[in-house]
Amino acid sequence: MTSAYLRLVLGLMVLGLAGRAGAADQPRPNIIFLIADDLGYGDIGAFGQKKIRTPNLDRLAQDGMRFTHHYSGHNVCAPSRCVFMTGKHPGHAYIRNNRGGIGQGGSGGEGQEPVPAGELKLPLTLKQLGYATGGFGKWGLGAVGSTGDPNSQGMDRFFGYNDQAVAHNFYPVSLWNNRERVPLHNEAFSAHQKLAPGANPNDPASYAKFTGKEYAPDRINEAARNFLRENKDRPFFLYYPTTVPHLALQVPEDSLAEYKDAFPEEPYTGDRGYLPHRTPRAAYAAMITRLDRDIGRLLAMVDEFHLRENTIVVFTSDNGPLYDRLGGTDTDFFDSAGGLRGRKGGYYEGGFRVPCIVRWTGKIAAGKTSERVTGFEDWMPTFLELIGAKEATPAGIDGISFAPTLLGRAQSERPFLYRESQAYGGQQSVRVGNWKAFRNNLNPLPRAKAKGAASSAIELYDLKNDPTESKDVAAQNPEVVARLAAIMKEQHVPSKLWPINVLDGPAAR
Numbered sequence: 133m134t135s136a137y138l139r140l141v142l143g144l145m146v147l148g149l150a151g152r153a154g155a156a157d158q159p160r161p162n163i164i165f166l167i168a169d170d171l172g173y174g175d176i177g178a179f180g181q182k183k184i185r186t187p188n189l190d191r192l193a194q195d196g197m198r199f200t201h202h203y204s205g206h207n208v209c210a211p212s213r214c215v216f217m218t219g220k221h222p223g224h225a226y227i228r229n230n231r232g233g234i235g236q237g238g239s240g241g242e243g244q245e246p247v248p249a250g251e252l253k254l255p256l257t258l259k260q261l262g263y264a265t266g267g268f269g270k271w272g273l274g275a276v277g278s279t280g281d282p283n284s285q286g287m288d289r290f291f292g293y294n295d296q297a298v299a300h301n302f303y304p305v306s307l308w309n310n311r312e313r314v315p316l317h318n319e320a321f322s323a324h325q326k327l328a329p330g331a332n333p334n335d336p337a338s339y340a341k342f343t344g345k346e347y348a349p350d351r352i353n354e355a356a357r358n359f360l361r362e363n364k365d366r367p368f369f370l371y372y373p374t375t376v377p378h379l380a381l382q383v384p385e386d387s388l389a390e391y392k393d394a395f396p397e398e399p400y401t402g403d404r405g406y407l408p409h410r411t412p413r414a415a416y417a418a419m420i421t422r423l424d425r426d427i428g429r430l431l432a433m434v435d436e437f438h439l440r441e442n443t444i445v446v447f448t449s450d451n452g453p454l455y456d457r458l459g460g461t462d463t464d465f466f467d468s469a470g471g472l473r474g475r476k477g478g479y480y481e482g483g484f485r486v487p488c489i490v491r492w493t494g495k496i497a498a499g500k501t502s503e504r505v506t507g508f509e510d511w512m513p514t515f516l517e518l519i520g521a522k523e524a525t526p527a528g529i530d531g532i533s534f535a536p537t538l539l540g541r542a543q544s545e546r547p548f549l550y551r552e553s554q555a556y557g558g559q560q561s562v563r564v565g566n567w568k569a570f571r572n573n574l575n576p577l578p579r580a581k582a583k584g585a586a587s588s589a590i591e592l593y594d595l596k597n598d599p600t601e602s603k604d605v606a607a608q609n610p611e612v613v614a615r616l617a618a619i620m621k622e623q624h625v626p627s628k629l630w631p632i633n634v635l636d637g638p639a640a641r
Contacts, residue, residue, distance in 0.1 A: 172453030174470025196491030243275020255286030303344030400460030
């Protein structure tokens with residue numbers, strides 16, 4: 133342990149003791165962070181959805197503030213969560229891509245690339261400040277027994293999936309309760325298979341083997357509610373990274389019945405990588421409505437224990453919606469991206485601009501909307517300022533607190549918001565005001581590399597006048613391109629997971 137890190141830990145211990153000493157007078161507010169998985173900007177009613185019912189989230193928006201220019205940490209799962217819990221954007225954060233099959237310790241082969249010890253400053257800092265910390269859902273930042281184990285990264289309690297690939301099945305054979313594997317009453321089957329040859333795609337019996345007795349999101353929600361109940365008399369951080377509505381399309385029959393005959397349907401037979409479903413559109417809608425119901429149950433407990441005025445609630449998503457009917461989804465039918473260009477895996481707006489709602493009754497004005505540009509790296513400094521522990525904000529992060537905006541005070545514009553991705557061909561994006569720069573093919577896929585693919589020129593969009601990114605105006609604005617290109621080059625720091633500085637290519641056309 134370095135001397136600098138030791139001084140940080142000791143300092144936080146002092147702050148934590150001070151926070152507990154004053155708890156009787158004015159307890160620090162609780163934090164509930166609800167993060168959906170692959171939910172698009174337009175997938176809930178409060179952000180324009182017309183076909184899927186989300187009454188609890190719509191009510192949350194009425195009682196809180198909507199952010200219409202909020203960006204996930206990345207365009208895929210694990211690195212997005214890493215940005216949230218480290219306060220560092222993807223050019224500085226440790227996890228730069230989804231990397232599976234790196235099981236360690238007692239994981240039984242499960243787990244993604246583990247973050248190093250002490251990396252996830254958000255739960256570690258809140259724990260030192262006296263918060264009970266719990267995570268319920270999908271982890272993806274290190275196997276059980278590794279340095280990225282949730283219990284080693286500040287989580288007092290974790291219940292759910294450690295491995296993102298296992299989370300493709302909503303009826304798994306087991307989940308993790310801290311470092312203990314908890315068996316479920318489900319038969320083992322792969323989440324990646326097709327309908328059996330000769331099976332009737334219109335017969336519900338053909339799909340019977342793709343379900344089980346215990347739906348994992350139900351067990352996870354129950355564990356989250358138990359955590360809230362057990363810690364209602366002390367400050368708590370409840371992190372709820374649900375697996376919904378990520379593939380595969382699986383939902384219990386009682387929820388599916390809510391959308392019976394609601395949409396024109398064509399059976400999906402499993403030819404796009406994930407489990408078949410007889411009514412895929414109804415399944416997608418039902419998964420989101422059931423998630424809304426589960427969130428409603430958590431929020432009802434907040435009211436039951438009279439915690440509403442002392443609880444900050446956030447709802448958002450880890451990246452944009454899926455594309456091209458992958459796994460039977462039809463995000464075009466639902467307008468899941470809310471009219472924005474792009475999908476998960478990309479840095480056009482639809483890939484990483486996500487819905488965001490924040491409620492803190494009595495502190496954040498109800499029914500308000502903010503167009504401030506914010507990102508996942510901003511949550512840690514924002515939370516620490518809101519709970520009165522601004523001095524505990526770690527050094528060296530990229531996040532900027534937007535607590536003033538939440539509390540109705542004037543705040544200067546964010547200087548820039550930077551994103552990069554090693555995957556999907558390698559991409560960079562930076563937003564400065566209404567200008568958005570994007571380029572692709574920085575890490576060409578093998579097929580593209582074999583064809584001699586070169587880094588693409590920078591595209592430039594004026595999001596104020598062209599929110600759907602339909603017109604590249606780079607040629608008309610070379611000085612803007614040069615300014616944003618300089619930020620792109622400066623903000624990428626080579627890492628273990630992306631060691632080559634591939635971002636030195638041509639800045640403009």
